[in-house]
Amino acid sequence: NAGVTQTPKFRILKIGQSMTLQCTQDMNHNYMYWYRQDPGMGLKLIYYSVGAGITDKGEVPNGYNVSRSTTEDFPLRLELAAPSQTSVYFCASSYRDRAYEQYFGPGTRLTVT
Amino acid sequence: ILNVEQSPQSLHVQEGDSTNFTCSFPSSNFYALHWYRWETAKSPEALFVMTLNGDEKKKGRISATLNTKEGYSYLYIKGSQPEDSATYLCAFAGNQFYFGTGTSLTVIP
Numbered sequence: 001n002a003g004v005t006q007t008p009k010f011r012i013l014k015i016g017q018s019m020t021l022q023c024t025q026d027m028n029h030n031y032m033y034w035y036r037q038d039p040g041m042g043l044k045l046i047y048y049s050v051g052a053g054i055t056d057k058g059e060v061p062n063g064y065n066v067s068r069s070t071t072e073d074f075p076l077r078l079e080l081a082a083p084s085q086t087s088v089y090f091c092a093s094s095y096r097d098r099a100y101e102q103y104f105g106p107g108t109r110l111t112v113t
Numbered sequence: 114i115l116n117v118e119q120s121p122q123s124l125h126v127q128e129g130d131s132t133n134f135t136c137s138f139p140s141s142n143f144y145a146l147h148w149y150r151w152e153t154a155k156s157p158e159a160l161f162v163m164t165l166n167g168d169e170k171k172k173g174r175i176s177a178t179l180n181t182k183e184g185y186s187y188l189y190i191k192g193s194q195p196e197d198s199a200t201y202l203c204a205f206a207g208n209q210f211y212f213g214t215g216t217s218l219t220v221i222p
Contacts, residue, residue: 035212042202058209090157099162101162104156106156107156
């Protein structure tokens with residue numbers, strides 16, 4: 001059981017470039033989440049999904065897009081990278097709804113210059 | 114914007130001391146309250162999930178209580194050990210998740 005995996009671990013982007021952060025879980029969890037963590041701030045929810053084909057916005061969705069075509073995968077897309085998107089991104093999953101503990105991936109450190 | 118407040122922001126205790134932290138959250142639209150432990154260079158790991166007012170959970174030397182009517186949860190660590198050093202996060206689950214900024218605990222041997 002690999003749990004929640006994220007790629008890449010690190011990435012440097014130039015302003016205006018695009019990229020996709022990959023997230024995969026092998027626990028057959030229905031719920032998946034994307035968070036960003038900025039220095040001195042708590043984890044902020046970007047997007048979440050309650051199952052394949054269903055996604056919804058979190059607290060800070062602007063500048064990001066997601067899709068959930070399978071139960072296992074929940075990629076996060078940055079279309080036009082901006083310096084404000086420099087952050088550490090965590091993907092998480094949970095078996096069912098918000099009353100179930102979340103399992104976090106190792107994170108992706110993204111710098112936009 | 115929904116505020117989840119954690120206090121204190123950081124804490125240094127001697128090995129063997131007992132300690133506690135607070136998480137404050139809105140008392141409306143409550144669904145669940147989560148506690149996570151986050152060690153440096155690792156990912157957050159779940160400690161407890163509580164859903165009912167008055168819930169108490171315990172795992173070894175760590176325990177937590179929940180008061181949904183007044184909007185707070187306490188996390189207690191009994192007999193702190195150096196390996197307890199970490200940041201402890203709480204997360205309010207209403208319509209979606211809101212995390213606090215955490216309490217950073219350092220246990221001095």
